[in-house]
Amino acid sequence: xxxxxxxxxxxxxxxxxxxxxxxxxxxxxxxxxxxxxxxxxxxxxxxxxxxxxxxxxxxxxxxxxxxxxxxxxxxxxxxxxxxxxxxxxxxxxxxxxxxxxxxxxxxxxxxxxxxxxxxxxxxxxxxxxxxxxxxxxxxxxxxxxxxxxxxxxxxxxxxxxxxxxxxxxxxxxxxxxxxxxxxxxxxxxxxxxxxxxxxxxxxxxxxxxxxxxxxxxxxxxxxxxxxxxxxxxxxxxxxxxxxxxxxxxxxxxxxxxxxxxxxxxxxxxxxxxxxxxxxxx
Amino acid sequence: xxxxxxxxxxxxxxxxxxxxxxxxxxxxxxxxxxxxxxxxxxxxxxxxxxxxxxxxxxxxxxxxxxxxxxxxxxxxxxxxxxxxxxxxxxxxxxxxxxxxxxxxxxxxxxxxxxxxxxxxxxxxxxxxxxxxxxxxxxxxxxxxxxxxxxxxxxxxxxxxxxxxxxxxxxxxxxxxxxxxxxxxxxxxxxxxxxxxxxxxxxxxxxxxxxxxxxxxxxxxxxxxxxxxxxxxxxxxxxxxxxxxxxxxxxxxx
Numbered sequence: 001x002x003x004x005x006x007x008x009x010x011x012x013x014x015x016x017x018x019x020x021x022x023x024x025x026x027x028x029x030x031x032x033x034x035x036x037x038x039x040x041x042x043x044x045x046x047x048x049x050x051x052x053x054x055x056x057x058x059x060x061x062x063x064x065x066x067x068x069x070x071x072x073x074x075x076x077x078x079x080x081x082x083x084x085x086x087x088x089x090x091x092x093x094x095x096x097x098x099x100x101x102x103x104x105x106x107x108x109x110x111x112x113x114x115x116x117x118x119x120x121x122x123x124x125x126x127x128x129x130x131x132x133x134x135x136x137x138x139x140x141x142x143x144x145x146x147x148x149x150x151x152x153x154x155x156x157x158x159x160x161x162x163x164x165x166x167x168x169x170x171x172x173x174x175x176x177x178x179x180x181x182x183x184x185x186x187x188x189x190x191x192x193x194x195x196x197x198x199x200x201x202x203x204x205x206x207x208x209x210x211x212x213x214x215x216x217x218x219x220x221x222x223x224x225x226x227x228x229x230x231x232x233x234x235x236x237x238x239x240x241x242x243x244x245x246x247x248x249x250x251x252x253x254x255x256x257x258x259x260x261x262x263x264x265x266x267x268x269x270x271x272x273x274x275x276x277x278x279x280x281x
Numbered sequence: 282x283x284x285x286x287x288x289x290x291x292x293x294x295x296x297x298x299x300x301x302x303x304x305x306x307x308x309x310x311x312x313x314x315x316x317x318x319x320x321x322x323x324x325x326x327x328x329x330x331x332x333x334x335x336x337x338x339x340x341x342x343x344x345x346x347x348x349x350x351x352x353x354x355x356x357x358x359x360x361x362x363x364x365x366x367x368x369x370x371x372x373x374x375x376x377x378x379x380x381x382x383x384x385x386x387x388x389x390x391x392x393x394x395x396x397x398x399x400x401x402x403x404x405x406x407x408x409x410x411x412x413x414x415x416x417x418x419x420x421x422x423x424x425x426x427x428x429x430x431x432x433x434x435x436x437x438x439x440x441x442x443x444x445x446x447x448x449x450x451x452x453x454x455x456x457x458x459x460x461x462x463x464x465x466x467x468x469x470x471x472x473x474x475x476x477x478x479x480x481x482x483x484x485x486x487x488x489x490x491x492x493x494x495x496x497x498x499x500x501x502x503x504x505x506x507x508x509x510x511x512x513x514x515x516x517x518x519x520x521x522x523x524x525x526x527x528x529x530x531x532x533x534x
Contacts, residue, residue, distance in 0.1 A: 007360060007361055007364040008361070008364050008365070008368060008374065011357075011361045011364070011418070011422075012377070014414065014415060014418065015377070015378065015380065015381060015415060015418060015419045016377050016380055018393050018396060018415055019380060019381060019384060019389060019392055019393065019415065020380075021393075021396060022389075022391075022392025022393045022394075022395070022396065023392055025392070025395050025396075026391075026392055034395075080287075084283075084284065084287055086284065087284035087287055087288065091284070091288060092288060092292075093287070093288055093291065096288070096291050096292060096295055097291075098523055099295040099296075099523075100295060101519075101523070102516060102519035102520050102522075102523050103298065103516065103519075104475070104476040104478070104493060104515050104516075104519075105476070105478070106478045106493050106496055106497060106512075106515075107298075107302075107496065107512040107515055107516065108298070110302075110496060110500055110508055110509075110512055111298040111301060111302060111512070113500075114301055114302075114305060114505070114509075115297070115301060119313045121301060121316070123313070123314075124313060124314050124315060124316045125316050127313070127314040128314060128316045135313060156294075160295075211382065214382070214383065215385070217385075218384070218385025218386075218387070218388060219385070220385060220386070220387040220478070220479035221478045221479060221493075224497070225497075225500060234385075234388075235385045235387040235388060235479065238387070238388060238391060239387050239391065239479070239483060242391055242483075243483075253391075257388060257391050257392060260388060261383075261384055261388055261392065264383055264384060264385075264388075265380075265383050265384075268383050
């Protein structure tokens with residue numbers, strides 16, 4: 001193969017240049033320098049941020065959803081890998097865990113809406129069984145204030161993938177043999193799981209868990225279908241602001257987009273540094 | 282006993298989506314509080330073969346976009362990964378390739394949209410393709426970077442020493458060696474384009490109606506049966522890929 005000189009500059013232009021140019025455009029848009037109704041430099045959109053709690057609520061809500069979803073997914077995956085090892089090694093379970101990998105997030109959200117909403121299938125079953133008398137008697141499981149439906153959808157998509165990942169690490173790290181060794185040295189099965197297996201699995205899977213966390217933080221498809229108009233997750237909040245017909249709202253939307261993008265980049269840098277420090281220690 | 286219970290529970294958990302979506306697709310007049318449809322009809326499925334059917338157009342657009350993303354990203358990623366491996370600072374290029382992951386697809390679309398508009402690509406398949414490539418190309422590059430080790434370079438040099446032209450070395454040595462990884466990258470980048478909704482929805486401004494966009498539209502119109510048919514169509518190619526090669530679905534860069 002001949003070396004192609006302009007490949008890397010072209011790659012940089014597309015993959016790094018375009019997003020960074022977008023970030024710069026958003027920053028300039030937030031101070032009124034660019035955009036359809038640009039009137040020259042102004043700091044009023046940044047000043048207005050102090051009185052607008054929408055972005056802050058969206059950030060806090062997204063953080064809650066991401067922590068809960070990834071936390072529950074990691075917990076379930078650990079439980080399966082550490083407690084159901086024989087079942088995971090044979091039989092149909094490993095094959096079953098691949099099934100959610102073929103589901104687009106939007107389809108999962110639509111399915112959960114049909115299953116868990118007040119007119120959904122579970123509500124119908126409970127009505128037929130005489131457990132609830134009317135639609136209103138069924139608990140609000142989707143489009144609820146705490147985001148139960150959104151968390152459930154993310155858990156259903158993430159925990160099978162994490163289980164397969166943990167299982168691969170379990171086998172690669174020869175944790176079964178380490179378990180026998182710790183048992184010979186007098187440790188109980190619980191001590192092996194808590195002090196040896198779980199830390200090894202979590203440390204080696206940390207970058208993937210971090211990526212899952214960031215992906216959930218910026219989720220769009222699932223909260224768009226299963227979320228409420230307020231509070232919204234970050235991606236939905238920004239996209240909704242940008243798609244409004246009032247062009248005067250564009251600078252505020254650019255500001256939100258810039259802050260979220262810069263915040264996520266900063267968060268990733270901090271988390272990567274923390275992970276590196278932990279791995280070194 | 283406990284293991285059988287676990288398998289039974291997960292079987293129900295993961296089979297239920299297919300069952301419920303199937304019932305929704307063929308159920309007629311299915312209203313609360315009926316647990317099962319009072320009647321069944323194949324009308325939404327029959328409509329699929331009608332020439333003016335939106336779903337069929339959406340299926341075609343989704344296949345076209347995801348296919349183009351897969352081919353371009355895999356071919357591009359193969360070449361870029363080689364250039365990265367032979368650059369002075371491969372580690373820095375690898376780190377920079379993670380940048381598009383830091384941003385959610387919708388946010389990325391929002392950020393690059395002004396430039397897509399200036400390039401007169403807004404609302405076109407080309408604009409959506411460009412947006413998807415911003416995510417898929419670095420993904421493919423990161424996946425394929427594991428191929429360009431010292432050993433691959435040595436094989437290439439050996440083939441050249443034995444009289445191969447650069448093209449022959451690529452066709453007869455490098456591509457066969459990289460075939461398994463190239464297949465995995467094709468599958469993964471295809472799914473990346475196939476599953477996408479947010480980026481396509483923002484950059485297409487309602488004009489490129491892929492299957493995911495149609496699912497959302499039908500849900501908005503409270504048209505459950507057509508949303509279910511579109512959802513089942515969305516599940517079909519990934520399910521076939523899963524049957525063909527499940528390990529290709531799991532690998533991450």
